[in-house]
Amino acid sequence: MLTAARLGAAALSAALLTGAAAAPALADSPAPTTAAVPDGLYGKGDPTYDGVWRQSLALTALAAAKVTPAASAVGWLTGQQCEDGGWPSYRAAGAACDAKTEDSNATAVAVQALVALGGHQDAVDKGVQWLKANQNADGSWAYNPGSPGDANSTGLAVNALFAAKADPAAVAKAGRNAFDGLALYQLGCAAPADQRGAFAYQPDPATGALAPNALASGQASLAAAGGHLPVATTARADATPKALGCPDGAPAAPVAHADSGEAAAAYLSAQLTAGGDHLSLTTPGAPATPDYTATAWAALGLIQSGHPQQATGAVDWLGKEGATWTKGGTDAGATATLLLVTQAAQRDTAALTAQLTALGPAPAATASPAAAATQPAKKSDGFGQYWLIVVGLLIGVGGGLVLSLQRKRGARP
Known part of the structure; x- marks a missing residue:
C-alpha cells in the first residue's frame, strides 16, 4: 500500500513520464495547504512534495547572487538530511527519517546547494555517498531507490557528482558508471535524424523503445554537457551545435559520452527554433502547452555546452513569460529556476534576486545592487589580480x- 509520500513520488514520476514540469511546477499550487510551512523555508505553498527541491534551488541561486541567506534557511535544508546521507522531498519537524521516502532528486539538488553555499563538506560527502550507494546496477538512478532508473534522476545525480568534484566516470555499479547510465536514455543513430540527441524519460516498458521527452532532454542535457547548478561557464563555441554523426552502416550503439552534450544541444536547439523559442508539454488527447521548466533546463544545457547564442531565444521567452510561470514571483521553485537561467545567460538579475529573497527569511547579508545585477561573475584566471x-x-x-x-x-x- 502506498503512503502519502509514495503517492506523491508516483504522481511526480507520472508527470515526468508525460513531459510535465518537474517538482518546481508542483510548487506553491493554489490547493489547500496540507503541511504547515516551516520557518526558514522559501515559498508559502505546501512543502510536502517539493520542500527540499525549492529550498535547494533558492539557496543555489541566492549564493550565486552573492546573497548570504539566513541561518534558519540553511539550517532547515541541512536539518532535512537523514543520517544515511539522503534527503526526502520533505520531512516534518520532529519526524523520523524513513529510507523509503528519501529520493535522488532532492538529494542531488541539496548537494549542489550546499556546495554552492560552501562550508558544509560533511553533509555534501554524506549526500554523495548516499547517491553512490543507491545507484542502479545499470549505472542509472531512480527517483526512489529500488525502482527503474530514469533520465531526469540520472541527470540530476550526475549534476551533483560534478558539483562535488566526484568523477561520474568513476561512480559505478556492476561495471556500469554514471555516464553509462545516462546513455541508456539518449536517442542515437538508430533513431530518426530529427530525434537524435534527445533523451527519453524511460524506455517503453513493453518494447524498450526510446521516445523523445522535452523535460528529460532539458534536464539531462546539463549533465551530458558536464555541468551542475549554478551554471557559470564562460565556454563559447560560437557555432551551431553539431548533430550526432551517423555514417551509413554505423552500429546502433549508445551515444558516446564525448558526443552526448553536443548531440543534446543540437536536438534542443532545433526543438526551440521549431517551437517558437520554447519546449512544449504534449499529452495524448490534449493540445500542447508551453513547458517552462523544460525550456529553462534546455537553456541551461545549451549555455553549459558552449552555445549561449542558441539559448538566447529561450532566455528571452522565459523572461517575457516569467510572471506567468512564477505566479507573479510567488512560486519559489520557479522563481529560483528563472534566476538560475538569467544568471547563466549573464542578464540583469537584480529584480529576480529581490523577488526570491522576499520569499524567505531576511538574508544575513546581500550584495550591492550593481554586483547582484551582474551575476554570475566570470571565473578568474588570476590575470586580473596580477594586473592590479x-x-x-x-x-x-x-x-x-x-x-x-x-x-x-x-x-x-
Missing part, C-alpha cells in the same frame, strides 16, 4: 619619482 599588482607598483614608482622631483625643486635656490 602591476598597476599598483607603477603608481607607487610614479608617485615616488614625482615626490623626489618636488623635493629637488624645493632644494634649489
Whole structure:
C-alpha cells in the first residue's frame, strides 16, 4: 500500500513520464495547504512534495547572487538530511527519517546547494555517498531507490557528482558508471535524424523503445554537457551545435559520452527554433502547452555546452513569460529556476534576486545592487589580480619619482 509520500513520488514520476514540469511546477499550487510551512523555508505553498527541491534551488541561486541567506534557511535544508546521507522531498519537524521516502532528486539538488553555499563538506560527502550507494546496477538512478532508473534522476545525480568534484566516470555499479547510465536514455543513430540527441524519460516498458521527452532532454542535457547548478561557464563555441554523426552502416550503439552534450544541444536547439523559442508539454488527447521548466533546463544545457547564442531565444521567452510561470514571483521553485537561467545567460538579475529573497527569511547579508545585477561573475584566471599588482607598483614608482622631483625643486635656490 502506498503512503502519502509514495503517492506523491508516483504522481511526480507520472508527470515526468508525460513531459510535465518537474517538482518546481508542483510548487506553491493554489490547493489547500496540507503541511504547515516551516520557518526558514522559501515559498508559502505546501512543502510536502517539493520542500527540499525549492529550498535547494533558492539557496543555489541566492549564493550565486552573492546573497548570504539566513541561518534558519540553511539550517532547515541541512536539518532535512537523514543520517544515511539522503534527503526526502520533505520531512516534518520532529519526524523520523524513513529510507523509503528519501529520493535522488532532492538529494542531488541539496548537494549542489550546499556546495554552492560552501562550508558544509560533511553533509555534501554524506549526500554523495548516499547517491553512490543507491545507484542502479545499470549505472542509472531512480527517483526512489529500488525502482527503474530514469533520465531526469540520472541527470540530476550526475549534476551533483560534478558539483562535488566526484568523477561520474568513476561512480559505478556492476561495471556500469554514471555516464553509462545516462546513455541508456539518449536517442542515437538508430533513431530518426530529427530525434537524435534527445533523451527519453524511460524506455517503453513493453518494447524498450526510446521516445523523445522535452523535460528529460532539458534536464539531462546539463549533465551530458558536464555541468551542475549554478551554471557559470564562460565556454563559447560560437557555432551551431553539431548533430550526432551517423555514417551509413554505423552500429546502433549508445551515444558516446564525448558526443552526448553536443548531440543534446543540437536536438534542443532545433526543438526551440521549431517551437517558437520554447519546449512544449504534449499529452495524448490534449493540445500542447508551453513547458517552462523544460525550456529553462534546455537553456541551461545549451549555455553549459558552449552555445549561449542558441539559448538566447529561450532566455528571452522565459523572461517575457516569467510572471506567468512564477505566479507573479510567488512560486519559489520557479522563481529560483528563472534566476538560475538569467544568471547563466549573464542578464540583469537584480529584480529576480529581490523577488526570491522576499520569499524567505531576511538574508544575513546581500550584495550591492550593481554586483547582484551582474551575476554570475566570470571565473578568474588570476590575470586580473596580477594586473592590479602591476598597476599598483607603477603608481607607487610614479608617485615616488614625482615626490623626489618636488623635493629637488624645493632644494634649489
